[in-house]
Amino acid sequence: MLLLGIDVGTSSIKVSVVDSATGKNIASASYPEKETEIIAVKNGWAEQSPEMWWSNVQQAILKCNASGKYDPKNIVSIGIAYQMHGLVLVDKNGNSLRNSIIWCDSRAVEIGNKAFADLGEDFCLSHYLNSPGNFTASKLAWVKQNEPEIYAKIDKIMLPGDYIALKLTGEATTSVSALSEGVFWDFEADSLATELMDYYGFSKDLIPEIKPVFSTHGTLSKEISEVLGLKTGVWVSYKAGDQPNNALSLNVTEPGEVAATAGTSGVIYGVTDKLLFDQQSRVNTFAHVSHTKTDSRLGVLLCINGTGSLNRWIKNIGSADMDYKTMNELSATVKEGADGLSVLPFGNGAERMLNNKIVGASLLNIDLNIHSQAHIFRAVQEGIAFAFRYGFDILKENGMQASVIRAGKANLFLSDVFAQSFVNITGVPVELYDNDGSHGAAIGAGIGAGIFASASEAFANSKVMQLIEPKTNNLEEAYQKWAHLLSQKL
Template sequence: MLLLGIDIGTSSVKVCVVDADSQTIIASAQYPDEESPILSLHTGWAEQSPEMWWQQTQQALNLCHKKGGYDPENISAIGIAYQMHGLVLVDKDQKTLRDSIIWCDSRAVEIGDKAFSEIGNETCLSHMLNSPGNFTASKLAWVKQNEPDVYSKIDKIMLPGDYIAMKLTGEITTSASALSEGIFFDFQFNGLSKDIIDYFGFSDKLFPTVKPVFSSHGRVTTDVAQLLGLTAGIPVTYKAGDQPNNALSLNVLKPGEVAATAGTSGVIYGVSDQLAYDPQSRVNTFAHVNYTTERKRLGVLLCINGTGSLYRWVKNTFGGSLSYQQMNAEAAKAPLGSDGLRILPFGNGAERMLNNKQVGAHLQNIDLNLHTPAHIFRAAQEGIACAFRYGLDIMRENGMNPTVIRAGKTNMFLSDLFAQTFVDATGVPVELYNNDGSLGAALGAGIGAEIYPSQAEAFSKAERVGYVEPKNTQAFETVYQDWKALLEQHLIDSKQGTEKDNSSLI
């Protein structure tokens, strides 16, 4: 019995076919090889075409089929993981009305902040567990205010994964987890937030049918089955945002368990059974994949927009023909602390953990007679690790105190230097597993199709491939405090609106 997982990422779409019994990947593919573009018509804007995601899904699945090793007719269920917080709008014919306003778009920050104030901070935090900020609800309000012609044609709003499921099945559904990540869900009443709906003047009819994450979200239509080389009628039995899905793929389901990822963005995601919130909404709480009204499981999420995106910029700017693996080897030649070179990795939109400020990315303390590309490569990894530590300290303020963090050996965790730097910065050991979003989506589909008797059973054969313990925490603490002082100065400058030295800007 086979399972198909689809991961709609910012950079590419990845698919894999998994053997349900062995829980291993038989074949996988991604498309494109180069990172997908993000459209930025104005500073702070970020959009992608939902149709592009659909075309990439087709291309990735076609590449996967060509690798062979399985019969597509044996695929029993489909799961979808997707980049969170994106706004997709379709009309009554299921045609997209505009490009998706994606997760790192900052245009709606002021709208969300105003809603937070006028609805009431305590109401928002105690009912939605978050400020509206620049989440999906605020993005929809931006469209309503600035593109009334588009807004008037909306039949349904969706998250990116809901859109791909719609393309597969012709049906439009969502979940409590998806609604919560958009700040549309009221945890006190376990339904659509009347406060948000009434404040922004949204119609209830804009929202899809709400179903559990692990359930049937429709079946593949005949036309789509022929297009994709699949069997008509295969159910889509799982949909989840990339970070809840990453946690699922690492078997992070119980209160106190914590996962991390360092792809385009960086995330620490911990599970709680408490309806708690950060008073400043710097870290955010959403319904986890296994959330129910009877058994509350919340995902507490720290997000850093600029992790892999910073390292990609460093590669393109300073790496020349070097691969990421070669860059990592060069970085290891530079000393801990990069001889004083510091990088703030905040150049990919407003950062929630910095109170939605756009601090920008900064490269500081360059010594033209000392620093080499190797220093820059290491300083980038250290800056990203420091950002994780800064965010984890906020999570600790809110009662999340992990003794171990699980991560997939992928993206930046492929670098032994980064993994060690992350551990030294946070002081928390890391367990590494061979996993990715498409594998998690496939196994989630198996849970939703009731192929596995329990959620834990879906990951019973996962093997740890690495364990990293703290080695240089005391030495790195000096680096971190220096980095933190630099960040706090830029936060002060940002608050006061003072003019910055452009020579320090990346």
């Protein structure tokens, strides 16, 4: 039996087909080849088209099928991972009403901050474990205030993965994990966030049917199965945000286990069984994929918006033939600390860990007689590692400890300079695995379909590719200078 995983990323769609008997990846494909752009009509705005995601999902599946490495008719279940916090609005026919307001969009910050103050900070933190801040509920409030003609047509609100499942099956569902990432869930009441929804004037009818993360969210329609070359009736049996899914793909499901990723955004994600929240809401707590009423499993998430996006920006303004491999090689020719050059990697909207401030990205302390392109590449990767350290210290303030961090050997973790800098400045070893979001989504589909009894069983054959341990280094001084520059910005 084969499992299909779909990862709806900000940059592209990736799909993987996994053999359920071995847990091994048979084939993968991404679409489009060029990284997808973010639509930014105004400063701080960030949107993408849901129809574009759906078209790209279909193209990625067909491209994977064309590899000839498997029979598409042997796929029995589908799992979906998706970029978190995005707002998708659909009408009664399941058609999207506007572009999705995605995770790094900052337009709703003040709306969320006002709700936080009006409802009471202690109330919001104890019930929602977060400030409404810039999350999905506040984005919906922005639409209600600024686009009432669109708001009036809404039948259901969705996260990006809910929308893709709807297009596959024709059924609208969501989960507690998805609702919690939008701040639509009250953990203390174990129900919808009634007070916040009433405050914003939202009807509960806007919420799709709530199902467990691992469950049947619908079956593939006849029309879509014919388009994709799959059997009719294939289950969609798993949906999760990209960071909970990344944790699942690394078998991070139990209290004390910690995962990291450094793609378009950078994240440290730790699992706890306690209702943890940060008094300043600089880190956020959501229901993990393994969360149930009887066994509390919460994901404490630190997010840095501009990690891989900054690395991409630096690549794109370089020479036309520049690639990431060359950038990594050049950065390795420069010594630690980049000869005093510092980068603040915060140019992708309001940063939650910086109290939802927009501080922008900065290249500081440039010496025109010393610093080269290679220095910039190194300073960017070290600056991103320093941002992780800054956030990791906030996690530790909130009781999150880590003896080891698990990550996929992908994106910035392909760079020896970044990976070693991350380990050296946090002081925590990193285990790298050959797993990614689409593979994790496929495994999630297997759990949801009952093929695997648990994540531990599903990842029984997963092996550590590389262990990176802290080495003697001189980064602490560079980090303290970096932190001082950030404090001046703030």
